Amino acid sequence: MDFRTATPADVPSLYTLWAAAFDAPLMVPVYETDADRLDRTIVAVLPGTGAEPDRVVASVCWSPRTLVGLPGPGGAATTLTVGGIANVASAPDVRGRGLVRLALAAAVERMEAAGMDASLLFTGTPGVYRPSGWETFEVPVVTGPLRPDGAARPGHSGAAGQPGSARQPGSARLVVRHERPAHAASAAPTTFPAWSTDLPWQDLATLHDAFHDAPVTTRRTAEHWQHRVPLWYSAAELLTARRPDGTIAGYLVAESEGEVVRVRELAVGPDDTSAVEALARAARALALERGATRAEVRLPHIPATTVLTDVLLAAEDRETTSDATGMLRPVRRAAAEIDALRAATSGPAAGFHWPGDYL
Ligand SMILES: CC(C)(COP(=O)(O)OP(=O)(O)OC[C@H]1O[C@@H](n2cnc3c(N)ncnc32)[C@H](O)[C@@H]1OP(=O)(O)O)[C@@H](O)C(=O)NCCC(=O)NCCS
Known part of the structure; x- marks a missing residue:
């Protein structure tokens, strides 16, 4: 199995993989708004045999984002550069073999080389990312009748x-x-x-x-x-x-x-x-x-x-719950700093973050 960044030749096979893994019509159009996307797409590739072309069987994409950090000395505003992780998939016939875990490790290596302070993602399956170092943070959600x-x-x-x-x-x-x-x-x-x-x-x-x-x-x-x-x-x-x-x-x-x-x-x-x-x-x-x-x-x-x-x-029947789909992981910054950032998300000074900035 080959783990590398994607090339233009991988694109048809990559999109076939995503079509099998996701029901997300916006995924490819949004991906294609990013000019540097292939350089930041890690693929696991099964080499082709004879007439069979190479097959992309797993993918992880990352893209840099600027994030407001915790206030610095004297309350000064700070920013971090984070790698947003998206489009994580493996082909149904190769799941459970650790391919995504290896692709995530390759993405972390590249994010580190590119100077990312941390990495952020949104997911409904935190169990995929926790073994690779990402930890959940919670944000408040208010629901109720109109x-x-x-x-x-x-x-x-x-x-x-x-x-x-x-x-x-x-x-x-x-x-x-x-x-x-x-x-x-x-x-x-x-x-x-x-x-x-x-x-x-x-x-x-x-x-x-x-x-x-x-x-x-x-x-x-x-x-x-x-x-x-x-x-x-x-x-x-x-x-x-x-x-x-x-x-x-x-x-x-x-x-x-x-x-x-x-x-x-x-x-x-x-x-x-x-x-x-x-x-x-x-x-x-x-x-x-x-x-x-x-x-x-x-x-x-x-x-x-x-x-x-x-x-x-309506004043009655409101409910405040937590959304725990966001996850952060330190890359170049210390774990303690990223832990403090995660803890800040549910507090009164929490910032707004929006999954669409990352997916
Ligand atoms: C979720 C998905 C990416 C996992 O791929 P995979 O190749 O099976 O992953 P790996 O074998 O590398 O497993 C990595 C870890 O994730 C865990 N894991 C895998 N699927 C999981 C799931 N659905 N829920 C929770 N944990 C899961 C594994 O137990 C493993 O943990 P471990 O290393 O401690 O044993 C794959 O099932 C998929 O493409 N699903 C459809 C698309 C999707 O849901 N993508 C994620 C969107 S955020």
Whole structure:
């Protein structure tokens, strides 16, 4: 068995492996947004025999991300470079033979050589990664029934050509806009960006980075904002709170699936409670329209989260649980530092992190 980085010749066999291992239509399109992907894809390859080509039987991908670390001396902000692990698979006929464990070890070696401080991943099967040094961290999740009294449905931009808007009570100067590219109205299941590429993503990035400055928050690149993020949110909906001059005061990303609406992301300017309220009302109206009856909010315990959940959820039957799908592993940094970072994720100063930044 050969463990090495992938080459262009491996790609058909790699995609066949992923098709057998995952039901994830976005996996390949998101992977292909990364120009350096093959150099950071470890494959286990069974050499071909005669007419048989080489066969990729296991894969592990890693990609560098910037993460906010624990505050430094005097409270100064720090960042770490982490290798996000994704696309971990082995072919059904070779599972249980340690191939993924070896591919993970090869990825760690390369991440170390590339100067990664730590590695981060999201998984439903932590048992695959624990023996290789990753440890779980927990983040709070609030769930409950939607408040039934709806507000005005948010307007939308896109198909009709005219941006729509709905004025929200309690935020006289803000209107909430539902950002949708024209093709979002397609009846057929499609893979398309959640919002138009002409959306001023820089405004979202500025809001995101100012709002989420606590440990374990990802710092996205321009490339991520322009390509990866809208693609990853294909099934989600973006709401922006606009000031009268059209500038963006805040945004919220929600995804409705059956009876549940999941708030994927939120950012507003400092202490802008009215923007949170306006976005939450619009999200609730949209969710009710989509047929949702429950909401799930996976955001840190910060005051804005309380404002959001109070508008979105009924006062009764709320439940706070933990999501433990995230895992961290030290690479070049000391284990004690990464342990402290993991411990910070469930505390009041926890940062926001979003699996889509890594998968
Ligand atoms: C999960 C998967 C990658 C495991 O591959 P594999 O080749 O069987 O893994 P390995 O043989 O290298 O096993 C590595 C470790 O993971 C553990 N493991 C394997 N599958 C597991 C599972 N489903 N749940 C928990 N632990 C698991 C093994 O016990 C082993 O631990 P050990 O070294 O202490 O014995 C493979 O089953 C797969 O491709 N599944 C479908 C895609 C998927 O779920 N990918 C992971 C997404 S996060």
